[in-house]
Ligand code: CTP
């Protein structure tokens with residue numbers, strides 16, 4: 001009933017969540033993709049809907065059950081994801097970019113299948129390999145922040161899967177990324193062998209741009225991590 005719905009913490013809020021991994025086509029049978037399963041984004045959408053939000057889930061190549069009360073917009077590439085997210089974001093109170101968009105896409109799409117042998121005059125084909133030229137994709141999260149400008153809405157959440165390296169720790173890279181992106185929260189996963197991709201349990205550090213202390217969630221199932229993330233977001237709305 002209306003009385004019950006309005007008691008929910010996200011009642012009346014419009015939420016956009018992106019999830020999954022984009023696929024950038026090379027030819028009719030091949031693409032550039034990544035290992036994002038979409039599970040974390042779907043869990044975030046499910047928790048928001050259960051808390052009363054009106055949820056649009058922009059799902060890139062994620063073959064997962066649609067959570068109750070969530071409307072899904074399926075997309076394939078970053079350009080499609082950008083279109084769907086920016087359209088839905090215009091009306092949104094919160095945007096959570098949990099998707100893994102490809103940083104690059106092939107500069108040219110081959111309308112016919114790229115063949116192993118290029119030269120029909122060479123018996124058995126030649127031994128050369130094609131070079132696939134790439135171009136940069138737009139940074140959807142950065143665009144959202146830029147479009148918001150000095151307005152107070154939407155609240156914008158980014159994700160980052162980081163590894164430490166010689167130039168800094170996971171948290172060093174994450175802090176720098178939060179500053180660079182300008183989003184309000186950055187949810188940081190440490191990646192490495194056996195970590196994160198496709199796993200059910202996860203640990204994240206939720207960094208806050210306003211300087212508040214990071215919140216650690218997990219190790220726990222992605223639903224529990226999603227609940228903690230919404231607790232943090234709700235406290236900021
Ligand atoms: N993202 C985006 N558009 C892109 C790439 C990333 O909106 N083209 C978003 C992701 O959904 C995520 C955040 O930006 O919320 C961080 O993604 P990540 O790949 O970690 O950031 P990059 O700036 O691409 O940095 P890196 O070079 O480490 O990949």
Ligand code: CA
Pocket residue numbers: 101102103
């Ligand atoms: Ca990237």
